[in-house]
Amino acid sequence: MSDIIQLLPDHVANQIAAGEVVQRPSSVVKELIENAIDANATLIKLIIKDAGKVLIQVIDNGKGMSVTDARLSFERHATSKIKSADDLFNLHTKGFRGEALASIAAIAHIDLKTKQHNDDIGTHIKIEGSNTLSQDVIVTPTGTSIAVKNLFFNIPARRNFLKSNAVELRHIIDEFHRVSLAHPTISFTLHHNANELFNLPISNYRQRIVSVFGAKINEKLVPVKETTEILKLKGFIGKPEFAKKTRGEQFFFVNNRYIKSHYLNHAVSSAFEGLLKQGTHASYFLYLEVNPETIDINIHPTKTEIKFDDEHTLYAILRAAIKHSLGQFSIAPVLDFEHNSTLDTPYNYKNKQGVSNKLKIDVDSNFNPFKEEKQSLDPSFSKAATYKETPKASWESLYIESKSNTPEVKANDIRVETDEITASFFEADALATTKNTFQLHHKYVVNTIKSGLLIIDQQRAHQRILYEEFLQNITVKQGVSQQLLFPLQLEFTPNEIQILKSLSPQLAQTGFAFSKFSAETVECLGIPAILKETDVANVLEQLMSDIENEVPDTHFSQTDLLAKSLSKSLAIKTGQYLTKDEQEYILNRLFACKEPNISPTNKTTFITLLVTDIDKKFD
Numbered sequence: 001m002s003d004i005i006q007l008l009p010d011h012v013a014n015q016i017a018a019g020e021v022v023q024r025p026s027s028v029v030k031e032l033i034e035n036a037i038d039a040n041a042t043l044i045k046l047i048i049k050d051a052g053k054v055l056i057q058v059i060d061n062g063k064g065m066s067v068t069d070a071r072l073s074f075e076r077h078a079t080s081k082i083k084s085a086d087d088l089f090n091l092h093t094k095g096f097r098g099e100a101l102a103s104i105a106a107i108a109h110i111d112l113k114t115k116q117h118n119d120d121i122g123t124h125i126k127i128e129g130s131n132t133l134s135q136d137v138i139v140t141p142t143g144t145s146i147a148v149k150n151l152f153f154n155i156p157a158r159r160n161f162l163k164s165n166a167v168e169l170r171h172i173i174d175e176f177h178r179v180s181l182a183h184p185t186i187s188f189t190l191h192h193n194a195n196e197l198f199n200l201p202i203s204n205y206r207q208r209i210v211s212v213f214g215a216k217i218n219e220k221l222v223p224v225k226e227t228t229e230i231l232k233l234k235g236f237i238g239k240p241e242f243a244k245k246t247r248g249e250q251f252f253f254v255n256n257r258y259i260k261s262h263y264l265n266h267a268v269s270s271a272f273e274g275l276l277k278q279g280t281h282a283s284y285f286l287y288l289e290v291n292p293e294t295i296d297i298n299i300h301p302t303k304t305e306i307k308f309d310d311e312h313t314l315y316a317i318l319r320a321a322i323k324h325s326l327g328q329f330s331i332a333p334v335l336d337f338e339h340n341s342t343l344d345t346p347y348n349y350k351n352k353q354g355v356s357n358k359l360k361i362d363v364d365s366n367f368n369p370f371k372e373e374k375q376s377l378d379p380s381f382s383k384a385a386t387y388k389e390t391p392k393a394s395w396e397s398l399y400i401e402s403k404s405n406t407p408e409v410k411a412n413d414i415r416v417e418t419d420e421i422t423a424s425f426f427e428a429d430a431l432a433t434t435k436n437t438f439q440l441h442h443k444y445v446v447n448t449i450k451s452g453l454l455i456i457d458q459q460r461a462h463q464r465i466l467y468e469e470f471l472q473n474i475t476v477k478q479g480v481s482q483q484l485l486f487p488l489q490l491e492f493t494p495n496e497i498q499i500l501k502s503l504s505p506q507l508a509q510t511g512f513a514f515s516k517f518s519a520e521t522v523e524c525l526g527i528p529a530i531l532k533e534t535d536v537a538n539v540l541e542q543l544m545s546d547i548e549n550e551v552p553d554t555h556f557s558q559t560d561l562l563a564k565s566l567s568k569s570l571a572i573k574t575g576q577y578l579t580k581d582e583q584e585y586i587l588n589r590l591f592a593c594k595e596p597n598i599s600p601t602n603k604t605t606f607i608t609l610l611v612t613d614i615d616k617k618f619d
């Protein structure tokens, strides 16, 4: 029988390799940018058309290639980065396999222009599906420009497999984030269909994170730093209170290369244990430096997974360093027992008959867990419970005091307040009599009543109070707005802008005033009186995320969701110290609510401990 084994022709081998290296346009982006970095570029421009399906071009000012190298670079296993197998264990470059360009050239149209510093003229090569069409001299700046056009032109099945432009562009942007965050000393730009999406100047790590994710991330970052013999760690973690529902901003870089590691991610999560609300994820940007000999990055073709020699030690160091930072920057644990404070148990407001236009803050006569004892209640308590008018409370007093342990008062916090909110609830005669309230574990407001003890969950109670207030604002009586001295420029995704636009009539009722909607920005001129200017962006972001998670179908559920989201964001939290006045405020206002016994998410707001029950314990 004749021999049947034959060597695959190079172009076929390259196409097969391409299947591994190039899954989608973003893979090409990654390979080309990594090559530019390896060429010591300080400026890298990425130009994309139609999410990379039409064009992916990377222009760098790196060292360029000689005529021979330019030609050789498209050969398989052609690399300038390793010479022997030993070099594999001491890699300081991104590439080393020498197959990226060969693979890409096998499945696309390539236009390469390159020139080295000392040369006057450069080289221009055109390749289509591994076939070199032309090679000329060209006048071109020092560095390299590689344009990759019509990706997968000769593999229709792969081309058809590509996702929508939005999805493919998302992948490209993710790749761009990873590589640009790893290299703040290189300037990057990204253009998509003539729009400039990013323009990142040379900077440091922190500034780079800020240029990529926007100025508002700056205040959320807490530095992390640790140097040990086997690991140098630096970077930032996001403060727990800004943790997100999506896993978006989580980055590990090992020797300036983005990597994925479930194991190390676990180390970070465990350091955050007890600090995060369930279902949220902390952000992190962690840069690890280890001896290249102690890692193996060769185990995955696209090189995002690596193997460490001493994973357990790295885990322990990482966890300890993050805990230390969280502690040092006094991020006190916020023990949130209201784990499902998301909006998944919607308050059934719409089943309430005509409640939206009846919503006055006065005592619901149906309410009362101690109805039979109404007459015997502590006089001050019953007085509070029949408190009818709602003078606009000085919300400031509820906040300033309790936040005094965080140095939050900033010069740009100045705002213009309208007269309406100056009358303080606490000056009202409700205060004339002192009440026996105290705060337990920064969690509960406890009040003595005749029959025993009333224990109020401060966070849930305040949510209830705010919820009814916002509902009333939206449906009956416009809330008080504070005009901002300097309008805030807010940035959102185009989708969020649409949501914001559609909600803006209701938001206006709560005190928000928006103008100048553009594709991704909006100007905020006024905010609800209760809100602090510095919290505006977070509150609106939370609102967007709530709405995206629970797509409200009717106008009514939209209003309900809005009130719920705002009350959730703005309510005082468990763990917050409350002054006597604030404790009483919670007590009084809670029992002036329509439904004081449950939070907007149907959680119990208070319980009573009867003397008779206490007596039993002494039996």
Ligand code: ADP
Binding pocket: 031, 035, 036, 039, 060, 062, 063, 064, 065, 069, 073, 074, 078, 079, 080, 081, 094, 095, 096, 097, 098, 099, 100, 101, 102, 143, 144
């Ligand atoms: P690898 O990066 O693994 O070496 P590639 O196929 O990505 O393999 O690139 C092959 C070779 O082409 C590189 O080793 C490098 O010498 C050269 N090269 C590729 N891109 C550039 C660039 N932008 N500037 C200078 N040289 C480049």
Ligand code: MG
Binding pocket: 031, 034, 035, 094, 095, 096, 098, 100, 101
């Ligand atoms: Mg490469």
